[in-house]
Amino acid sequence: MIKVKPSNPKGVRDFLPAEQERRQYIIQILQKHFELFGYQSIYTPSFERFETLAGKYGEEGDKLFFKILNSGNFLEKRGQSILPELEQNLNAPQKTAGLVSEKGLRYDHTVPLARFVSQYQNELIFPFKRYAIGPVWRADRPQKGRYQEFFQCDIDIVGTSGVEAEIEIIDLIQNVYKALGIEVEILCNHKDLFYGLCKKYEIDSKQTDVATIIDKWEKIGVDEVRIQLNDLFESHSEQIDLFLNDISNPNLLDQIQPDNEFLKIGIDAINELRKLTPLQSVKITNQLVRGLDYYTGFVFEVVCKQMEYGSIGGGGRYDALTEVFGLKNMNGIGFSFGLDRIYDVMETLDLFPKFENKQHILVLNIDKDALSKNLDIVKKLREHGICAFLFPSLSKIDKQLSYADKMGISKAIIIGSEELKTEKVIIKNLKKRTQELVSFDLAIDKLLETA
Amino acid sequence: MIKVKPSNPKGVRDFLPAEQERRQYIIQILQKHFELFGYQSIYTPSFERFETLAGKYGEEGDKLFFKILNSGNFLEKRGQSILPELEQNLNAPQKTAGLVSEKGLRYDHTVPLARFVSQYQNELIFPFKRYAIGPVWRADRPQKGRYQEFFQCDIDIVGTSGVEAEIEIIDLIQNVYKALGIEVEILCNHKDLFYGLCKKYEIDSKQTDVATIIDKWEKIGVDEVRIQLNDLFESHSEQIDLFLNDISNPNLLDQIQPDNEFLKIGIDAINELRKLTPLQSVKITNQLVRGLDYYTGFVFEVVCKQMEYGSIGGGGRYDALTEVFGLKNMNGIGFSFGLDRIYDVMETLDLFPKFENKQHILVLNIDKDALSKNLDIVKKLREHGICAFLFPSLSKIDKQLSYADKMGISKAIIIGSEELKTEKVIIKNLKKRTQELVSFDLAIDKLLETA
Numbered sequence: 001m002i003k004v005k006p007s008n009p010k011g012v013r014d015f016l017p018a019e020q021e022r023r024q025y026i027i028q029i030l031q032k033h034f035e036l037f038g039y040q041s042i043y044t045p046s047f048e049r050f051e052t053l054a055g056k057y058g059e060e061g062d063k064l065f066f067k068i069l070n071s072g073n074f075l076e077k078r079g080q081s082i083l084p085e086l087e088q089n090l091n092a093p094q095k096t097a098g099l100v101s102e103k104g105l106r107y108d109h110t111v112p113l114a115r116f117v118s119q120y121q122n123e124l125i126f127p128f129k130r131y132a133i134g135p136v137w138r139a140d141r142p143q144k145g146r147y148q149e150f151f152q153c154d155i156d157i158v159g160t161s162g163v164e165a166e167i168e169i170i171d172l173i174q175n176v177y178k179a180l181g182i183e184v185e186i187l188c189n190h191k192d193l194f195y196g197l198c199k200k201y202e203i204d205s206k207q208t209d210v211a212t213i214i215d216k217w218e219k220i221g222v223d224e225v226r227i228q229l230n231d232l233f234e235s236h237s238e239q240i241d242l243f244l245n246d247i248s249n250p251n252l253l254d255q256i257q258p259d260n261e262f263l264k265i266g267i268d269a270i271n272e273l274r275k276l277t278p279l280q281s282v283k284i285t286n287q288l289v290r291g292l293d294y295y296t297g298f299v300f301e302v303v304c305k306q307m308e309y310g311s312i313g314g315g316g317r318y319d320a321l322t323e324v325f326g327l328k329n330m331n332g333i334g335f336s337f338g339l340d341r342i343y344d345v346m347e348t349l350d351l352f353p354k355f356e357n358k359q360h361i362l363v364l365n366i367d368k369d370a371l372s373k374n375l376d377i378v379k380k381l382r383e384h385g386i387c388a389f390l391f392p393s394l395s396k397i398d399k400q401l402s403y404a405d406k407m408g409i410s411k412a413i414i415i416g417s418e419e420l421k422t423e424k425v426i427i428k429n430l431k432k433r434t435q436e437l438v439s440f441d442l443a444i445d446k447l448l449e450t451a
Numbered sequence: 452m453i454k455v456k457p458s459n460p461k462g463v464r465d466f467l468p469a470e471q472e473r474r475q476y477i478i479q480i481l482q483k484h485f486e487l488f489g490y491q492s493i494y495t496p497s498f499e500r501f502e503t504l505a506g507k508y509g510e511e512g513d514k515l516f517f518k519i520l521n522s523g524n525f526l527e528k529r530g531q532s533i534l535p536e537l538e539q540n541l542n543a544p545q546k547t548a549g550l551v552s553e554k555g556l557r558y559d560h561t562v563p564l565a566r567f568v569s570q571y572q573n574e575l576i577f578p579f580k581r582y583a584i585g586p587v588w589r590a591d592r593p594q595k596g597r598y599q600e601f602f603q604c605d606i607d608i609v610g611t612s613g614v615e616a617e618i619e620i621i622d623l624i625q626n627v628y629k630a631l632g633i634e635v636e637i638l639c640n641h642k643d644l645f646y647g648l649c650k651k652y653e654i655d656s657k658q659t660d661v662a663t664i665i666d667k668w669e670k671i672g673v674d675e676v677r678i679q680l681n682d683l684f685e686s687h688s689e690q691i692d693l694f695l696n697d698i699s700n701p702n703l704l705d706q707i708q709p710d711n712e713f714l715k716i717g718i719d720a721i722n723e724l725r726k727l728t729p730l731q732s733v734k735i736t737n738q739l740v741r742g743l744d745y746y747t748g749f750v751f752e753v754v755c756k757q758m759e760y761g762s763i764g765g766g767g768r769y770d771a772l773t774e775v776f777g778l779k780n781m782n783g784i785g786f787s788f789g790l791d792r793i794y795d796v797m798e799t800l801d802l803f804p805k806f807e808n809k810q811h812i813l814v815l816n817i818d819k820d821a822l823s824k825n826l827d828i829v830k831k832l833r834e835h836g837i838c839a840f841l842f843p844s845l846s847k848i849d850k851q852l853s854y855a856d857k858m859g860i861s862k863a864i865i866i867g868s869e870e871l872k873t874e875k876v877i878i879k880n881l882k883k884r885t886q887e888l889v890s891f892d893l894a895i896d897k898l899l900e901t902a
Contacts, residue, residue, distance in 0.1 A: 004502045006569035006776035009554050012496035014567055016574060017581070020492045036833050038811060038840040041471045045463035045600050046497065046556075046586060051455045069518040069552050071590035073544040075537060086526060087534055093524040100551065101520050103460050105497075116465055118457035123467060125857045127843050130468070135497060139522035149496050162844025164816060167826065175833075276822065325457035360489060365615060371727065375618065382487050382626075389489040392578050393613025406576045 011142030012149040019343075021355050023151075026180065026342055027133055030153045033176050034131040037168065039155050042130045044112040047103045056111045056324075058208075058293055062094060064138045066148075067101035074100045105137040109154040110294070110321070110334055117158050117332075118325030126159035133339075147340060154315075156334035161319070163269070165333045166298055167276055173302060173313065173335060174281060180342065181351040183305040184312070186281065188273070189288040190298050191316075193266030194247075197286075200260060201243040206232060211289045214247070218287075218310070222248060247286045269297065294318040300335060304345050312341045357408040361388040361447065364400045370415040373440070377413060377425070380444050404430055411450075413443070462593030463600040470794075472806050474602075477631065477793055478584055481604045484627050485582040488619065490606050493581045495563040498554045507562045507775075509659075509744055513545060515589045517599075518552035525551045556588040560605040561745070561772070561785055568609050568783075569776030577610035584790075598791060605766075607785035612770070614720070616784045617749055618727055624753060624764065624786060625732060631793065632802040634756040635763070637732065639724070640739040641749050642767075644717030645698075648737075651711060652694040657683060662740045665698070669738075669761070673699060698737045720748065745769040751786060755796050763792045808859040812839040812898065815851045821866040824891070828864060828876070831895050855881055862901075864894070 008014055015023060034041075053065050075082055082099055089095040106112050109132045117128065133153045140146055155172065157165045170186060177184045194211065198204040213228045220228075222244065229240045246252055253271065258264040270284055282300075290299040297317030304312055315335030322330040346352055361381055363374050374390050381388035391400045397414075404412055414426040425443040428435040438446045459465055466474060485492075504516050526533055533550055540546040557563050560583045568579065584604045591597055606623065608616045621637060628635045645662065649655040664679045671679075673695065680691045697703055704722070709715040721735055733751075741750040748768035755763055766786030773781040797803055812832055814825050825841050832839035842851045848865075855863055865877040876894040879886040889897045 003777055004566075004775055006503075006566045006778075007500065008496055008566070008570070009498060009500050012498065014496065014571070015494035016571060017491035017493055020494050023494070024492060036836070036838050038838050040468035041475060042468055043466035043471050043474070045459055045465065046588070047460060047463065047600075049458065049460050052457075063523070066522065067520040068556075069520050069548055071517065072514070073542065075541055075544070075547055083534060083538055086537070090526055091524065093526070096526055097520055105519075115455075115457045115459070119459070120465070120467060125854065127854075129840075137497070149498075157843055160843040162816075164822070164841055164843040168840060168843065171826075171830065276826075324455055326454050327457075365613075371615070375622075375727075379622065385487070387487050387489050389580075389619060390615055392608055392611040392616040392619065403576065403578075 009148075011140075011147060013147060018355075022346070022352050023339065023343060025352065025355070026339060026346070027151075027153065029179050030176060030337055030339075031131070031133065033172060033179065034153075034155055037129075037155075037172050039129045039131040042113075042116065042132060043134075044106070044109070044116055044132070046135075047105050048112055048115065050098065050102050050104055052115050053104045053107060053111060056294065057107055058291070061107060064140060065107045066105040066137050066139050067097045068103040068105065069101055107138060108136050109134070109152055109336070110156070110318070113154075113156055113158070113334070114318075114321040114332075115325055117330060118322045118327040121327055121330075127165075128158045129156070130158075131155045145341075145344065151339035153337040153339055154334055156332055158322075158332040159330060161331040163272055163276065166273055166317070169300075169315070169333060169335050170277055170281055173300070176337065177302065177313075180346060182312070182342070182345060182349070184302045185283050185305055187285040187288050187301045187303065188270075188282040188298060189285055190266040190269050191289070191295055192262045192297070193270065193286065194289055196258070196260050196263030196266050197243060197246055199262055200246075201239040203229075203233060203239060203243060208291075208293070211291045214287055214289045215291045249286070252286055253284065273298070290314060290316060294321050296320060298333070304349075306349055307345065309341070309345055309348075311338070312345055313337045357387075357410075359387065360407070360409045361386060361411045361413060362400070362404045362407075362409045363388060363390045363413045364397060364415075365391040365394050366397050366400070366414065367416050367420060368394060369417065370420050373415055373420070374413075377443065381447060384444075384448055386447070401430065411447075413447075460599075462591075462598060464598060469806075473797070473803050474790065474794060476803065476806070477790060477797070478602075478604065480630050481627060481788055481790075482582070482584065484623060484630065485604075485606055488580075488606075488623050490580045490582040493564075493567065493583060494585075495557070495560070495567055495583070497586075498556050499563055499566065501549065501553050501555055503566050504555045504558060504562060507745065508558055509742070512558060515591060516558045517556040517588050517590050518548045519554040519556070520552055558589060559587050560585070560603055560787070561607070561769070564605075564607055564609070564785070565769075565772040565783075566776055568781060569773045569778040572778055572781075578616075579609045580607070581609075582606045596792070596795065602790035604788040604790055605785055607783055609773075609783040610781060612782040614723055614727065617724055617768070620751075620766070620784060620786050621728055621732055624751070627788065628753065628764075631797060633763070633793070633796060633800070635753045636734050636756055638736040638739050638752045638754060639721075639733040639749060640736055641717040641720050642740070642746055643713045643748070644721065644737065645740050647709070647711050647714030647717050648694060648697055650713055651697075652690040654680075654684060654690060654694060659742075659744070662742045665738055665740045666742045700737070703737055704735065724749070741765060741767060745772050747771060749784070755800075757800055758796065760792070760796055760799075762789070763796055764788045808838075808861075810838065811858070811860045812837060812862045812864060813851070813855045813858075813860045814839060814841045814864045815848060815866075816842040816845050817848050817851070817865065818867050818871060819845060820868065821871050824866055824871070825864075828894065832898060835895070835899055837898070852881065862898075864898075 047068055054062055086096050135149050136152050137149050198207045203210055209232055213225055217225055230237050253267055258267050288301055295316040296319040299316035301311045302313035317333040319331045363378050378388045378390050410431040412428040423440045424437050426435055426437055505513055537547050586600050587603050588600050649658045654661055660683055664676055668676055681688050704718055709718050739752055746767040747770040750767035752762045753764035768784040770782045814829050829839045829841050861882040863879040874891045875888050877886055877888055
């Protein structure tokens with residue numbers, strides 16, 4: 001037998017029971033809130049056709065979705081011609097990947113949603129409010145806090161342009177993080193304000209590149225931003241200074257002249273939102289751009305106030321996402337809660353409740369003749385909704401008690417030969433180190449009483 | 452803009468809200484029972500290293516796991532030498548796949564579990580009871596009822612050889628299907644009985660092939676089984692007849708002479724299980740083999756009694772699964788509930804409860820000036836745990852009422868200009884077509900009363 005080293009692939013993680021319990025705790029809170037706000041679950045497959053994913057996340061993104069090798073004889077399917085084609089394009093991995101792969105793992109939940117809404121437009125009820133909780137995959141270089149598989153928990157409202165959608169999502173965000181015990185700040189900006197500023201200072205010819213640089217603000221600081229912008233435009237340095245002055249001015253909205261259409265739209269939208277949401281519920285942050293090509297209106301990002309960590313959720317309005325699938329005028333807005341990052345923050349801040357198996361009952365397995373009685377007890381307890389089970393093999397009592405202890409189980413039931421004879425059961429409280437002897441008939445009632 | 456046809460890849464499915472609600476209903480029942488029986492959730496990543504998956508599912512299985520193309524420039528990484536290697540192995544897809552791929556999507560939850568248990572053996576508490584609910588992927592040719600992505604819901608007990616584990620799992624199976632409303636038969640066999648029969652009739656030299664043929668019994672019938680076995684052995688026809696007589700004899704266990712060690716072990720094990728489980732809870736089925744190489748003791752398969760469908764769950768004991776990962780003497784047993792097949796059966800038999808949004812409350816959005824009052828109402832209702840939300844844009848009342856109707860929402864709240872003036876709210880029962888006028892102050896109480 002060839003021995004294989006047991007290890008998971010680099011960049012992805014296993015979760016042991018204690019971790020997984022916490023992850024499920026977060027998911028449960030998210031799901032409860034999503035449903036309370038009227039969002040419905042949908043499911044899209046883990047992989048999508050190449051064409052669905054390609055070109056939606058910018059050039060960088062195209063490199064970062066995992067491609068699935070065509071199954072069967074992927075070389076022979078296309079005949080001998082594939083080899084010269086591969087050779088010709090040896091340095092064009094996007095092209096060669098296309099020769100051997102037709103599918104990719106989803107990169108987020110948003111593009112699959114756009115595909116889904118376009119595909120089932122006649123079956124869905126609009127405005128369509130959905131949620132999706134599940135893994136997404138990115139072929140990023142693995143590093144601390146960045147994984148190749150991570151869970152996104154998304155809500156979206158598709159088919160409305162009303163600012164009421166923004167308000168609802170802000171309310172939902174606040175409720176979710178509050179329930180998790182995380183104090184957050186919701187950073188908010190409007191893409192048109194950004195475009196308007198670019199236009200005002202005549203740097204809109206390269207606004208995608210500008211957005212990418214501005215997005216790094218928090219990470220690299222304003223001086224490095226200035227250097228990179230100057231590099232980008234060479235001769236434009238004065239305009240760039242003015243642009244940077246504006247974008248870093250916390251009172252910009254009240255001071256700026258809306259001298260182009262973008263600025264006017266952006267400022268009006270932000271002012272309307274401020275009027276309609278409780279004071280200080282969002283923090284207008286002009287430097288927030290969220291480079292992703294598909295956002296068109298408000299963008300949001302959530303950061304934790306209790307520690308420095310970066311974004312633990314983000315989203316925004318996308319008004320043209322379904323157009324590439326042939327469906328026009330389908331406005332949408334979405335927000336994505338990052339499970340793995342929320343987990344990290346809650347772990348660091350010690351925000352998880354104690355999960356204990358205290359209520360669980362272990363029936364010890366020390367006498368073969370007691371088996372049917374033991375089985376009877378676990379069955380009855382479970383019928384009453386109590387987690388109870390028999391230790392799955394006859395073994396030494398110490399081993400079984402040690403198992404209960406490690407598992408955090410505080411109650412054990414023992415029927416030995418003596419008890420079997422006298423039709424009694426020992427109920428042992430492992431935490432208090434007490435025990436009592438109860439007759440067969442009364443055992444269940446007694447256990448239910450103290451459960 | 453290049454237009455893309457919105458469609459999902461062949462062989463995988465989307466689930467719309469109504470389907471997804473039903474799937475979640477099944478998952479919730481499974482999860483509740485898994486936890487009631489003391490199983491803990493773990494998570495393993497969606498993809499595994501090639502070596503982890505390869506060779507675990509037989510030759511056929513190796514072809515059927517999806518391979519992920521190495522990211523970046525997958526051709527250049529290995530230098531120019533890759534092209535001649537690809538050319539040399541043009542007809543050996545397993546080999547060429549290995550040149551461009553190092554990871555594969557999981558094919559089931561069992562092999563990842565074996566890898567997991569071996570990897571974390573020092574951190575886990577044994578006997579280790581886990582569950583896993585999630586998709587697995589197989590590059591099968593798509594056909595009706597067979598998908599390339601489907602959900603398996605697995606429970607396993609690792610680290611015990613006691614028959615108590617089998618008993619617990621049978622109990623769990625019965626409870627789960629009963630809770631779902633499906634009447635089932637649990638087919639059961641022991642691999643040693645099968646090996647023993649092969650040995651007895653001297654066809655054990657090719658017992659893996661024999662197993663594959665016997666597994667098709669239900670599908671192809673005894674005559675075709677006989678033909679295929681004869682083809683396999685050519686001259687062995689009389690022995691094969693005797694073998695088939697035995698294996699199809701429902702009273703075999705009581706009549707057969709256990710004249711080899713395998714037969715003896717198999718028969719003793721089955722008799723012990725029969726003694727310990729309630730009468731008729733399992734149906735001993737000698738033709739049940741479950742070809743998968745890793746089973747070593749009892750095997751189970753669940754079929755629905757109310758309709759012909761094939762297996763809706765299966766599992767068995769595997770006593771050597773972790774050995775390939777260097778961990779010896781780690782006995783295990785597992786069972787997998789097939790979500791997609793359970794869904795199909797429940798759908799056909801009309802076993803799903805009616806899921807209604809009756810309790811939900813839609814706040815209509817017909818007057819801009821009522822916005823803050825409307826937001827106040829949804830907020831308060833949600834604080835009381837009632838799913839309530841504002842229609843996300845100002846629009847015609849008919850459109851909003853039609854939306855409520857399609858969504859199955861039976862209660863709407865309306866504040867128009869008249870109501871705003873008089874500080875009143877209209878509560879409309881959309882099913883009964885009644886409505887009442889209530890003051891702002893009393894609206895929430897009134898709604899809670901009738902919720």
